[in-house]
Amino acid sequence: MTLPSAHDVALAAERRSAGRLLLAYPLLTSDGPHADLFPLIRRHADWLTKRFQHVLGYRLLVDTSYARLFKAGLGAGAGHQLERSSGTAFTPRTYACLALALSVLVTAPEQVLLSQLVADIKAAAADAGVEWEDAGRTAQKRTLAAALRQLVDWGVLTETEGSVAAVEQDDSGEALISVDREIARAVVSGPLAQSRSGTDLVRRAADPGFGGARTYVRRMLVETPVVYLDELTDAERDWLRTRQRREAQAFSELLGLETEIRAEGAALVDPEDELSDLHLPGSGTLAQAALLLLERLVEQLRPEDPGHPATGGRLVVGVAIPDGLMEEVLAELVAAYGHRSNWKRDLVDDPPALRASVVDLLIRMRLVARDGSLRSAGRGLPEGYDEAVPEGRAVTDVAGTRSGSGSGLMLLAGAARYATHVTVRTAPGSTSEADGQQELPL
Structure with missing residues (x-):
């Protein structure tokens, strides 16, 4: 066997680094936070364009000043939320401000005063029939400021003199903003003209x-x-x-x-733990509470051995979380670790808020699901779906394996990898690729 040369190894490493960067940051600029790696994307643009198209059906556009990987999305309800610098998720109104701003910026002059940009956005809202709150209201100003900051982060806007934060000030707040129309046109990845x-x-x-x-x-x-x-x-x-x-x-x-x-x-x-925007284990109150909660839920809810589907057993994708169990466990965790580990006081003192935040994280991590969420949001059910799977039936069509009752939440099989002790089983006598899969049971 011929071993790859040092040049081949270095070439493959460069291409992986460029591909990983694009996957994590689908919109990159030559003078942005990752400017040092931008030449790598330019150097391997042809290879990256072909591979992303072949493997994922994603289009890649590499220009002299920016690179845009046009991700396709997974359908309604499956997107990754944008967040403010505080970590607060964008509201529907923030997204509306963002879309209205982009509609103005694709034809804006190269430089514009902030006051004029705001006036143009309000005019676009009126044309689109979008209700615009009183300009004097603090909440509306903060919402618009969050949208404009996101455009600065993407490189669509550059704060030439002053800052977009001036929009939150009194009417005297002003700034000079530079606009990159090409990047503004590249932000939306879907087929606008056809939609x-x-x-x-x-x-x-x-x-x-x-x-x-x-x-x-x-x-x-x-x-x-x-x-x-x-x-x-x-x-x-x-x-x-x-x-x-x-x-x-x-x-x-x-x-x-x-x-x-x-x-x-x-x-x-990801062995490097770089590509995910969600981390578990992780630092902070939510990540710590979620990890401890998972350990206890798996310990209490792991079903008795259902066997492996290849040998006639029933595949268990998720089990119902009983009413009150999550609240009970979280209360115990707060008592044991909340004060000793310096967890956030606003969450420790507000059990419903802690539960809601932990559940949101675990759902996004796909370790917990809403009961009945058989399919990805917006995709519908498989043809021939039968909600009731007969007891004892070997599950080759796995539809219905999450059905249950209780709190309205399901603990999914992936949670078992966070248990204190993990058992990995292989179907006896399995040799084929399809039959020899390991099971990480709940």
């Missing part, structure tokens, strides 16, 4: 096109923490079952990601 509404735009953007099941599942693997079989259509499940080990090489080559394959689904893991 009749925002909902239609999201749907069209998520369409995998000729790639079909292959492209959609690859996007799911890359863009979500874990993919469960019961979220996929029959065609998507069949493709994943037969191709997942061979796909591991493509993900490793392009992005340096390792593939974890389990009976319940699959996940891509």
Whole structure:
């Protein structure tokens, strides 16, 4: 066997670094926070363009001053939320301000006064029939300021003199803003000209096109923490079952990601822990409370051995969390660790707020789901879906494996990897790729 040369190894490493950077930051500028790595993207632009298109169906545009990876999205309800610098998620009104600002900036002059930009945005809101709150209200000013700061972060706006924060001040607040119209036009990745509404735009953007099941599942693997079989259509499940080990090489080559394959689904893991915007384990009150909660939920709710589907057992993707259990465990954790670990007082003193924030994190991590959320939001149910799976039936069609009752929340199989003790089983006598998958049972 011929070993790769030092040049080949260095070339592959450069391409992976550029691919990882684009996946984490789909809009990059030559003078932005990652300016030192921008030449790497320019150098390997042709290879990256072909690989992203082939593997994920993503279009890559590399210009002299910016690079834009046009991600397709996964459908309604499956996006990653934008956040203010405080960590607060964007509200619908903030997104509206962002969209209105972009509609103005694509034809704006290269430099504009902040007061004129605000006036143009208000005029665009009136044309679009969007209600604009009284300009004197503090909340509206903060919302608009958050949208403009996001555009500064993306490189659409540059604060030449003053700051967009002046929009929060009295009417005397002013700033000179430079506009990059090309980047403004590249922000929206969906087919605007073909879309009749925002909902239609999201749907069209998520369409995998000729790639079909292959492209959609690859996007799911890359863009979500874990993919469960019961979220996929029959065609998507069949493709994943037969191709997942061979796909591991493509993900490793392009992005340096390792593939974890389990009976319940699959996940891509980043050894460098850089590509995820969600971290568990992690620092801070929510991450610590969520990790401790998961350990206890898995310990209490892990079902007795259901066997492996390959040997006639029933695949368990999720189990119901009983009413009151999560509140009870969180109360115990607050008593044991809340004060000793300097958890945030506003969460420690407000149990409902702590529960809501922890549940939100675990849902985004795809370790907990709302009961009945069989499929990814906005995608519908598989054909032939049967809500009641007969007791004892071997689950080859996994539809319905999350059905349950209780708190309205389900603990999903991926949570088991955070348990104190993890048991990994392989079906006895399994030799094929599809039958020899490990199970990480709840």
